[in-house]
Amino acid sequence: MEFLKRFTVFAMLGLSVFEVSAQTNAALQKAFQNSYNEESKKNYAEAISDVMPFYSENNYEINLRIGWLYYLAKNYTASQNYYTRAVNARPNSVEAKFGLIKPLSLLSSWEKVMEQYNNILKIDAQNTQANYWAGIIIYNRKQYATASKYFAKVVALYPFDYDGNHMLGWSLLFSGRKPEAKACFERALLIKPGDTSSIDGLNRAAK
Secondary structure, eight states, X not given: OHHHHHHHHHHHHHHHHHHHHHHHHXXXXXXXXXXXXXXXXXXXXXXXXXXXXXXXXXXXXXXXXXXXXXXXXXXXXXXXXXXXXXXXHSTTOXXXXXHHHHHHHHTTOHXXXXXXXXXXXXXXXXXHHHHHHHHHHHHHTTOHHHHHHHHHHHXXXXXXXXXXXXXXXXXXXXXXXXXXXXXXXHHHHHHSTTOHHHHXXXXXXXX
């Protein structure tokens, strides 16, 4: 009988916790819905205020949401801070790292941007977006041989992609690999006939 009493008490406690959790989740869903509504009206401060009462530094979803809203509000430093907390809450999250890259780019924090792309590629080595944009950063540093490795991964996954072939062509050309560059430019011109940049690259590769 004593066991039954204890079991009943534990069961009631469990039900109570479940009810509180359900109520909290319902309130959070309502807060997110209100936040989305305010975002659609470009009322970003109000959209942030809707979810802030539920804020916790370790809450991934809320940090991600607030990071995005501060980005839209053009407060890139605050956006960076909240996205960083989201990354810390879920270290294997690729979406949080891509989110963090947005304010970092507009703050011209290119070393940190590159760090995030490399962190993404450690998790997902075949990530096309990370490979392409990491390649762009390296290309702009005139490290053409290294850049070509990033673009080559893009082209391996998407052989008939204009951007990948176009940038791989230029990287190979400036690395002194003209025959390979020529093939990339020819392929890029099949995807985008008449493209002036690819025609220029093709003419240089043919010399």
